[in-house]
Amino acid sequence: MASINGINWSRWKVFQFWGVSGPGLVILQLLLIGPLFGLMVALALWAAVELLQGLVGPLTFGLGAALAAGVVVALGGGLGVVLTLTAWGHWVVFVRIWLPLTGRLPWAVLAFLEDAHQRGVLRQAGAVYQFRHARLHDHLMRVA
Known part of the structure; x- marks a missing residue:
């Protein structure tokens, strides 16, 4: 199961409460990890730009641009986590995409x-x- 920063997602009480496993667990992880990761990146970008404005002058990178970057990171980061750190993600990448493309399945x-x-x-x-x-x-x- 996916372990991110030492957190074993399958042991979270919220997952046990909902009784989610298999592809449902992967979708739940994507829906939780993606937006949280994107929000953290958006806030970090916005804070970094605000701090750098004092050093380099006015920058045209507002909160809207930071949120747009956060959405991109949320989608890319969430899919990246799901496809690389879960058994179902590995199955999709290899069995559904790679092996048929190479003619092995x-x-x-x-x-x-x-x-x-x-x-x-x-x-x-x-x-x-x-x-x-x-x-x-x-x-x-x-x-x-």
């Missing part, structure tokens, strides 16, 4: 896994698909 991943399961190549143990035959797994690992 079909675009319809879940349909592919379900088809392989129905044909007896894979078995399902909970939410995990496993190769039914160890020799096939070993052969595919050597080819890759």
